[in-house]
Amino acid sequence: MKSQRIFxxxxxxxxxxxxxxxxLPFLIILSGSMTDNGxxxxxxxxxxPKQPTLEAYRxxxxxxxxxxxGYRVTIIVTAVGTSVGLFLVSLTGFVLSRKEFTxxxxxxxxxxxxxxxxxxxxxxxYMMCGVLKLKGTLTAQWMPAVLSPFLxxxxxxxxxxxxxxxxxxxxxxDGAGYGTTFTRVVLPLLKPALAAIGLMLALGYxxxxxxxxxxxxxxxxxxxxxxxxxxxxxxxxxxxxxNQVNIVIRDLPTESVKMAMAMLxxxxxxxxxxxxxxxxxxxxxxxxxxx
Amino acid sequence: xxxxxxxxxxxxxxxxxxxxxxxxxWLFLLPAILFFLVNSYLPMVGIYFAFTDxxxxxxxxxxPFVGLKNFxxxxxxxxxxxxxxxxxxxxxxxxxLGNLCQVSVxxxxxxxxxxxxxxxxxxLILMPHFVSYVILNVFAxxxxxxxxxxxxxxxxxxxxxxxxxxxxxxxxWPFIIVFFNIWKGxxxxxxxxxxxxxxxxQEYYEAAKVDGASVFQQIxxxxxxxxxxxxxxxxIYSLGGIVRGQFELFYQLVGNNGLLFSTTDILDTYVYRAxxxxxxxxxxxxxxxxxxxxxxxxVMVTNYxxxxxxxxxxxx
Numbered sequence: 001m002k003s004q005r006i007f008x009x010x011x012x013x014x015x016x017x018x019x020x021x022x023x024l025p026f027l028i029i030l031s032g033s034m035t036d037n038g039x040x041x042x043x044x045x046x047x048x049p050k051q052p053t054l055e056a057y058r059x060x061x062x063x064x065x066x067x068x069x070g071y072r073v074t075i076i077v078t079a080v081g082t083s084v085g086l087f088l089v090s091l092t093g094f095v096l097s098r099k100e101f102t103x104x105x106x107x108x109x110x111x112x113x114x115x116x117x118x119x120x121x122x123x124x125x126y127m128m129c130g131v132l133k134l135k136g137t138l139t140a141q142w143m144p145a146v147l148s149p150f151l152x153x154x155x156x157x158x159x160x161x162x163x164x165x166x167x168x169x170x171x172x173x174d175g176a177g178y179g180t181t182f183t184r185v186v187l188p189l190l191k192p193a194l195a196a197i198g199l200m201l202a203l204g205y206x207x208x209x210x211x212x213x214x215x216x217x218x219x220x221x222x223x224x225x226x227x228x229x230x231x232x233x234x235x236x237x238x239x240x241x242x243n244q245v246n247i248v249i250r251d252l253p254t255e256s257v258k259m260a261m262a263m264l265x266x267x268x269x270x271x272x273x274x275x276x277x278x279x280x281x282x283x284x285x286x287x288x289x290x291x
Numbered sequence: 292x293x294x295x296x297x298x299x300x301x302x303x304x305x306x307x308x309x310x311x312x313x314x315x316x317w318l319f320l321l322p323a324i325l326f327f328l329v330n331s332y333l334p335m336v337g338i339y340f341a342f343t344d345x346x347x348x349x350x351x352x353x354x355p356f357v358g359l360k361n362f363x364x365x366x367x368x369x370x371x372x373x374x375x376x377x378x379x380x381x382x383x384x385x386x387x388l389g390n391l392c393q394v395s396v397x398x399x400x401x402x403x404x405x406x407x408x409x410x411x412x413x414x415l416i417l418m419p420h421f422v423s424y425v426i427l428n429v430f431a432x433x434x435x436x437x438x439x440x441x442x443x444x445x446x447x448x449x450x451x452x453x454x455x456x457x458x459x460x461x462x463x464w465p466f467i468i469v470f471f472n473i474w475k476g477x478x479x480x481x482x483x484x485x486x487x488x489x490x491x492x493q494e495y496y497e498a499a500k501v502d503g504a505s506v507f508q509q510i511x512x513x514x515x516x517x518x519x520x521x522x523x524x525x526x527i528y529s530l531g532g533i534v535r536g537q538f539e540l541f542y543q544l545v546g547n548n549g550l551l552f553s554t555t556d557i558l559d560t561y562v563y564r565a566x567x568x569x570x571x572x573x574x575x576x577x578x579x580x581x582x583x584x585x586x587x588x589x590v591m592v593t594n595y596x597x598x599x600x601x602x603x604x605x606x607x
Contacts, residue, residue, distance in 0.1 A: 003505030004404060011399045012408070018396065019415040022474065025430040026418070028441060032433060044444035045433045092323040095316045102309050107320065114331035117587045120579020121562050122572050123337025127329065147326045178315040207423030210539060214567070225425045232429055233546065255439060262429045269421050277414060284479060285486040 026270070032259035033057070040255040056260035067264065070224035073138065073212075077223065078205040081142030085201045086194060088147050093155030094182050099165070108156075111149050125214060140215035141223065145204055151197050154287050158193040159186060196283025199276050206269060228265045232258050340576035354573075361577040370561070371581065378536045378557040384469045385476075385537070386529045392473055393480030394522055398514050400481065401488045402506050417478030424539040427471060431544050435467075461554040464545065468555065472540055483525075484518065491517035524597060531593040534558065534586045558582050 028045055036051035043050065060067055092111075096104050118124075124144075134140040163186050171181045187194075212226035222230070310317055341361060343354040365371040396416070400409055434441050435457040443454040457463050495513045504512070536557035545555045547564070558578055565575030 001500075001506070003507060007402060007506040008404060011403060012405075015396075015399065015403070015408075015412050018477070019412050022416045022419055022477070025433070026422075028433050029426070029429060040439055043448075044436075044439040045441045046444065047441075088322050088326075091319050095320045098316060101313055101316050111323070111327060114327055116590050117335075117583045118331060118579075119334040119337045120576055120583060121566050122340055122576040122579060123334035124330070125566055126337055126340075126572070127334045132329070144330060147323055152323070178319065182319075203421060207425075209423065209425050225423045229425045229428065229543075232425075232432060258429065259433075262426055266422050266426050270418070273418065273421055274414065277417065280417075281413075281482050284482045287483075 029259050029262050033256060033263045035256055037254065037256040045255075056256035057264075059257055060260055060264065066219070066227055067261075069220050070222060070227040070265075073141075073221055074206060074224040077138055077142045077208075078202055080138075081146055081205045082198055082201045084142070085146040085151075086198050089151045089155050089197060089201075090187065090190065090194065091182070092147065092152050093159055094186055096152070096156045097159040097163075098178075108153070111152060115149050128215065135215050136217055136221060137215070138221060141208065141211045141221075142205060144211065145201075145208075150287075151200065154283070155190075155193060155197060158190065158286060162193070163189050192279070192282055193286075195276075195279040196286070199279055200283060203269070224265045228258075228261050231261055337576060338580050340572050341580045342577075343573050345572040345576075357573070361573050362581070365574065365577060365581075371578070373553070374556060374558045374561050374578070375534070375585075377555065378559075379533055381465070381468065381536065381557065382529075382533045384465075385472045386526060386533070388469060389473050389476050389480065390522065390526055390529070392477055394484045394518060396477065397481045397484035397488055398510055398518065401485060401514065402510060413478070413481070416481060419475045419477070420479045424543040427475065427540070428543040428546075431467070431471070458548060459550050461551045464551055464555045468540065468544060471544065472537065475540070484521070487518055487521045488514060520601060524601065527593050527597050527600075531590040532586065533589060534582050536560070538563065 024047075027047055031047055031049045032040060032045050033056055034052050034054065035046075035049040036053050036055065039051045095101055096108055098104065101107075128140055128144070129135040134143070167185055167189075168181055171185050176184070207225060208223060209225035209229050212221070212223040213229075216222050216226065219227075340354075342356060342358055344357045344360070345354045362371075400412065403409055432440070435443075437443060437454055437456050437458065440457075442457075446452045447454050455463075457467075491513065495517075496509055499509050499513060536559040538557075538559035541555060541557055541560050542563065545551050545560070547568070558581075562575045562578050562582075565571045565578065569575075
């Protein structure tokens with residue numbers, strides 16, 4: 001069709017431009033991580049590395065204390081947070097999907113209300129540090145995000161629409177309690193939802209720097225993102241790195257090391273991304289249709 | 292029949308009887324109940340801080356009660372006005388421009404031919420959603436740095452101009468921040484709108500094609516009307532959150548650079564600094580309370596508007 005060709009002719013280039021703008025920043029960081037630091041200092045960042053070298057990565061791997069510590073914290077927080085979160089979100093969604101649960105609308109509202117009104121950052125901070133005494137722990141980093149109203153509603157919607165009531169009724173007639181119904185009947189049917197929600201949880205935890213900034217005073221509880229943040233923003237951590245590596249600061253490959261660290265921090269996400277993309281899109285779509 | 296004690300009318304059961312009957316379900320719900328109590332509802336008590344001149348020595352109950360003095364200070368110093376203005380204006384730009392871009396890209400994708408191209412394109416535009424705001428900080432640094440930034444690189448070497456100092460000039464940043472917000476959210480929003488567009492029946496397009504409608508006409512007469520209700524609902528729904536800023540975006544791009552605060556400081560970043568840097572809990576809680584109260588009122592209003600337009604979408 002002629003109009004289709006015109007349409008394609010206009011919008012193919014536009015979409016190519018938009019895609020390029022979306023990807024460009026990654027390429028700049030990648031290139032910066034593989035360029036000789038002196039070139040960066042003299043001529044700035046560019047798209048194509050002018051003097052390719054793996055010096056920055058070598059520096060990081062030679063004394064990987066901060067890298068290992070950051071990875072350790074982030075992996076633990078992500079693993080614990082995602083598994084606990086997935087279990088609790090599913091459980092809560094399950095309860096809220098049961099029609100015989102008389103108070104389901106009231107409870108749903110109370111859960112949702114927390115997104116509309118809150119005491120704010122200060123009381124939350126005070127609760128975590130002053131009352132629960134969780135400052136400096138890894139628990140403080142995964143606990144606050146383990147049950148999000150958005151995900152609970154998403155799960156509840158999914159259960160309501162994908163698990164037919166007849167199935168649960170049949171199980172009940174066969175003598176199954178709620179526990180058995182949940183584990184043997186509902187959970188197996190939830191696989192796509194578990195994948196989508198699990199990925200959303202995991203991504204949130206992996207990218208978090210905020211809770212580290214609030215609750216982590218010592219560097220051995222810093223998340224990967226927070227390490228990167230400090231590396232880019234604060235001269236102190238560069239000095240620390242310099243001391244570990246026994247290099248005079250003047251010679252420390254600062255700019256390219258920052259870029260290399262950025263690649264190492266976000267690398268796993270970008271690596272997994274193509275494989276998990278379809279689950280993500282499915283999750284967003286289901287959320288979109290119900291809203 | 293009737294010899295035993297009088298039963299309540301069928302269907303009405305006291306809370307405790309329900310607790311007993313559905314006790315397993317309530318047990319399952321216990322972690323969530325505890326979580327929201329500890330994380331959200333109990334901290335609400337801390338709103339009391341907003342009315343005190345909090346200091347650590349006296350602690351929670353000992354700090355002197357000062358009534359509305361914190362609010363007075365925030366109002367008179369102009370802080371509240373400036374922060375509110377920034378927060379709302381930015382959110383308006385984010386919501387309107389962001390949604391417009393997302394729906395446009397979604398419509399374009401839906402009518403484009405070439406399955407492979409569409410898939411690759413969608414993968415690429417969704418990428419920004421997956422990186423953290425710290426990485427965004429790194430990008431901005433790469434682009435805007437005075438000495439090594441890519442933009443100044445081009446300005447100095449290619450255009451032979453003088454380098455621009457982005458980090459001391461507040462005027463650039465509204466554009467920079469809005470751009471990055473759109474950049475980060477484009478992929479995600481496009482998926483949402485694509486889901487809506489896919490919901491429009493294929494038969495309309497088939498019929499239109501048979502009648503000889505061009506692609507542009509199909510968009511104008513089928514896609515746009517089909518998407519309009521969702522677009523408006525999402526718009527109104529987002530407006531409900533207009534006093535809640537995108538904290539991570541602003542903090543990572545601007546940080547503690549006070550020179551930029553006049554155009555970039557929002558309610559959330561102010562509260563964060565009050566909590567972490569200044570330890571001014573009274574003021575911090577006051578701003579947070581203001582944000583919550585105003586935000587709640589706006590959500591009620593926007594929900595009322597949605598309910599009038601299409602009751603199925605209303606939250607309650």
